[in-house]
Amino acid sequence: MEFEDLKRVPHSLEAEQSILGALMVDSHCMEELVSILKPEHFYVEKYGRVYSEILKMHLADEQIDFVTVLNQVIAAGIYEEAEAKQLLYDMASSVPSTKNVPVYAKIVAEKANLRRLITICDEITDACYAQNEETQTILDMAEAKIFEIRNQQTNTTMVELKSALQESFMNVSKIAQDRDAFAGLQTNFRDLDRVLSGLGKSDLILLAARPGLGKTSLALNIAQNIGLQGKTVAIFSLEMSNEQLANRLLASHSGVDNKKFRTGELTSNEWVRLGQSASTLSNTKVYLDDSPGITVGQMKAKLRRLPSLDLIIVDYLQLMSSDIRTNSRQEAVSEISRGMKLLAKEFNVPVLCLSQLSRASEKREGDHRPMPSDLRESGSIEQDADAILFLYNDAIYNKETANPNKIELIIAKNRHGPTETVYLSWNNTLTKFGNYKAKKDAIPLPDDAPPV
Numbered sequence: 001m002e003f004e005d006l007k008r009v010p011h012s013l014e015a016e017q018s019i020l021g022a023l024m025v026d027s028h029c030m031e032e033l034v035s036i037l038k039p040e041h042f043y044v045e046k047y048g049r050v051y052s053e054i055l056k057m058h059l060a061d062e063q064i065d066f067v068t069v070l071n072q073v074i075a076a077g078i079y080e081e082a083e084a085k086q087l088l089y090d091m092a093s094s095v096p097s098t099k100n101v102p103v104y105a106k107i108v109a110e111k112a113n114l115r116r117l118i119t120i121c122d123e124i125t126d127a128c129y130a131q132n133e134e135t136q137t138i139l140d141m142a143e144a145k146i147f148e149i150r151n152q153q154t155n156t157t158m159v160e161l162k163s164a165l166q167e168s169f170m171n172v173s174k175i176a177q178d179r180d181a182f183a184g185l186q187t188n189f190r191d192l193d194r195v196l197s198g199l200g201k202s203d204l205i206l207l208a209a210r211p212g213l214g215k216t217s218l219a220l221n222i223a224q225n226i227g228l229q230g231k232t233v234a235i236f237s238l239e240m241s242n243e244q245l246a247n248r249l250l251a252s253h254s255g256v257d258n259k260k261f262r263t264g265e266l267t268s269n270e271w272v273r274l275g276q277s278a279s280t281l282s283n284t285k286v287y288l289d290d291s292p293g294i295t296v297g298q299m300k301a302k303l304r305r306l307p308s309l310d311l312i313i314v315d316y317l318q319l320m321s322s323d324i325r326t327n328s329r330q331e332a333v334s335e336i337s338r339g340m341k342l343l344a345k346e347f348n349v350p351v352l353c354l355s356q357l358s359r360a361s362e363k364r365e366g367d368h369r370p371m372p373s374d375l376r377e378s379g380s381i382e383q384d385a386d387a388i389l390f391l392y393n394d395a396i397y398n399k400e401t402a403n404p405n406k407i408e409l410i411i412a413k414n415r416h417g418p419t420e421t422v423y424l425s426w427n428n429t430l431t432k433f434g435n436y437k438a439k440k441d442a443i444p445l446p447d448d449a450p451p452v
Helices: 013-025 027-033 045-059 066-075 081-093 098-130 135-153 161-177 190-196 215-227 242-254 268-282 296-303 329-347
Strands: 204-209 232-237 285-289 311-315 351-356 387-392 406-414 420-427 432-435
Touching (some): 013 027, 013 066, 013 098, 027 045, 027 098, 066 081, 098 135, 190 420, 215 242, 215 432, 232 242, 242 268, 242 285, 296 311, 296 329, 311 329, 329 351
Parallel strands (some): 204 387
Antiparallel strands (some): 387 406, 420 432
């Protein structure tokens, strides 16, 4: 037989044949298979094609039996008529039990995963022998590919509303008893926390702006505020180096002009403040990674090595690379966006992902405030995000009337609550945002005031 020379490859011809035979005997079996089995799971390529044809018939709500499947298989050119008749008849007449179809499907899927693992191991072996990549890169690739298989095995089932309501009631009760323990991460930006109720677990929060408006600074301010609460923050920067990030964090916390980090012209008071801030920030659990063109899979590999995790920050989405080949950059960005949402769900922490905007908002007449459709290479970004935030400085377009230090943070999407525009104060010298106060409430501080 044509399979004799490949007996060592993990597969079960009996299970594959029993599945196809059962579907011709009882088409209702397909209801249990759609979420478990894919055509590529079949070891015998032609069996996979037959299953694919039956799946098409099921989705088209067509009658499925021996005769209809036979006609479909012949029409698709999978087998010649005589061979098809004999093969399908043997399959349909030798099914042990249609009740065991889910078990057969599980066997076929597991064998397919074993074959995939063998392929991955071969790829890893080839990469090791080639020695064209760094060891860490090969390890990251191996982890990403193996996790992909594990992730595909996840299969959820529908639950009764009654059960979901009970779980919901219990969760609300727990939150009521200990609000602090279940509240979203507090950014310390008062109005943002009020509207979003903090950064929620497993949420993908998108922060977008045109270049130079401070989205990296706001993300770092949030990271610093949350890190100082004893939380663990992982920052992936694809644009700035770890040293640049550290300088930004030091300037923001110490109140020392960011430009002086390049000149070294600091007063004695500034040196003291710098030392105090460095000591304070060194005790936080903030991790930096400036790997260029990192993929979601590589991020996961690095995040799994952290002892704990509360927040992931990515700067920025359009600079990331896709784990898989795509036909266009928009498809790649869409794939990355979906990966970021899955990343948030897998680690059960909020992911704050920065994104660039297209020039559409600048070309609009009148109001230049950004909107979700302005997201660069948007693809599925708008759909994947639980919250979308836009930074906007009206002083760029209305220099004579607008306050350049009053920044709008437009909450354009909020899956868990209202959309609203809140205001932040901006200190360009320190690359620092703060809670905005109207002039009548503002208290001026001396230039060398210690950090708050």
